[in-house]
Amino acid sequence: MIQTCPSCFRADDVRWSRLPEQMVSYVCDDPHGGAGPRTWTAVAGSRRPTETDTAGVTDELLEPLFRCVRDGDPFVEYGVVEYRLRQEHPDLFLSHVTDRGHAILGHRQATASSVRFAAALGRLADRQALLKRPGPATGAWSRNERVTYWARPPAPDGPPVTWASFCESIGRSADWTADDVAELGRRPGS
Template identity: 80%
Template structure:
């Protein structure tokens, strides 16, 4: 059923906050137990409406995601490489952090990050992963799901991303990627210090 997600023993029907319909709502899981919703109704010619919510909740946590994340579209697309297998979400985010540090830190300052402590609706879920979903909607990326690894394992499963067409073969996990670049798959003191030194640490 469109717009239906499982919340324990109950099915939660999501209604689009823009048009109040549920039959054209689809969803996908994000980090931090968040869910991204897209309503494909025409919305008086404005096109699909996107929002995010805590898994199992009816309440949107951030509306207007498209406008907030517009500046992330091109950088995140570049963080998913041509010719690679599906890569775990954490790999894509790490590349954004390394290659676009000011952009990454600005969104973390606004929305927080699990590196700085537990929090729902962090930049990982409602900014970065939501933007990857927009790129998939535009058919610029393809996605799959697989095991969460390393520092992301608390999610149990995460999205994996690739350039189209969907590649065959094994997925590249965050843990495997970390081994290849010589860093720990867990958050390190250096990771925490990097975000804290920015002077943009968000309120938990």
């Protein structure tokens, strides 16, 4: 399995060693913009990093993403959460997209959505601040087949809100538009 660094998202400089109890220690020797090497641990065979792995990059996303999952909402598809982040925290959203890219702007293996936003939401679930469950991907997100749905505890009743149904309720296309591409192509603060 190839392990990527949760700070620089590269695999080239990552080395590992086995620890007791099925744990693995990783070290990325990349200079990380002067911050030096990065270390983390994970369960052997798991691609999911521990909470400390993504802390530096995703800390600023925790509170905004938590607020994008509303009290009283049923489970909402990932695209709804990301759209709310994009609307309510545009500079934060665009800074991560500028740094890591987005599927809207062309295929990249590790985008802000697939790595940073997902990692921050996962950290919130690990802390039991949010609940997650898998479900069908809809609209522009259907290229994934399945995505996560998010809610605040306790587990809500009722049908989930899909990206497609959310888009219909606000009068926008469930597919990505030229306006989406233009918005994500601009630089934060511009």
